[in-house]
Amino acid sequence: MRFFQNLLLYISAFIPMYFLILVNIFLDIINHNLTFNVLNTTMIVTLSILIILGVSGVVWAIKFNNYKNIKIKVLEKKNTTDQHFLGYFSLFVLFALSFELEKVSEACVFAIILILVGIVYINNKLFYINPFLNILGFNFYDIKYTVENSNEIKTARIFYNGNLLINKNYKINLKNENFSFLNLIK
Numbered sequence: 001m002r003f004f005q006n007l008l009l010y011i012s013a014f015i016p017m018y019f020l021i022l023v024n025i026f027l028d029i030i031n032h033n034l035t036f037n038v039l040n041t042t043m044i045v046t047l048s049i050l051i052i053l054g055v056s057g058v059v060w061a062i063k064f065n066n067y068k069n070i071k072i073k074v075l076e077k078k079n080t081t082d083q084h085f086l087g088y089f090s091l092f093v094l095f096a097l098s099f100e101l102e103k104v105s106e107a108c109v110f111a112i113i114l115i116l117v118g119i120v121y122i123n124n125k126l127f128y129i130n131p132f133l134n135i136l137g138f139n140f141y142d143i144k145y146t147v148e149n150s151n152e153i154k155t156a157r158i159f160y161n162g163n164l165l166i167n168k169n170y171k172i173n174l175k176n177e178n179f180s181f182l183n184l185i186k
Contacts (some may be wrong), residue, residue, distance in 0.1 A: 008057025016130040071148040
């Protein structure tokens with residue numbers, strides 16, 4: 001079950017790229033540069049399914065997770081959203097603009113690259129590298145915090161929708177130290 005959640009989070013990181021590729025395919029079909037053939041239809045269906053799975057993974061991670069839920073106080077924060085987003089953006093451009101996915105060989109290379117990146121992404125718990133969450137308004141922070149009723153200082157990489165404030169109490173949905181969501185306690 002945990003592997004499936006991680007896989008969906010990985011898939012969600014590429015939703016903007018899937019969308020760009022779909023736009024590219026549809027524009028080529030509209031301009032009569034491509035036709036609906038087996039490979040193009042397969043790519044359209046596959047990319048649409050990946051988008052649906054990715055969105056489901058994000059909704060699951062944010063709303064319906066069973067991660068450890070604790071109250072914390074943020075002591076320090078560093079917004080690192082920009083450090084992770086631009087690296088993925090170049091990968092999106094590579095796939096969406098330079099690969100000709102209507103060729104079987106390039107479609108296979110596309111799939112192999114996604115599988116290899118996925119292995120690294122999941123094995124190294126790189127869940128914080130997710131441009132789709134950034135597009136949805138979440139910022140990524142490295143934080144130092146204390147758990148309620150404790151003085152022990154811990155660190156985590158978290159997503160927060162908005163501007164994270166220091167010395168405020170938050171509720172954290174802690175998946176692991178590399179992927180968590182904060183909610184302000186009201």
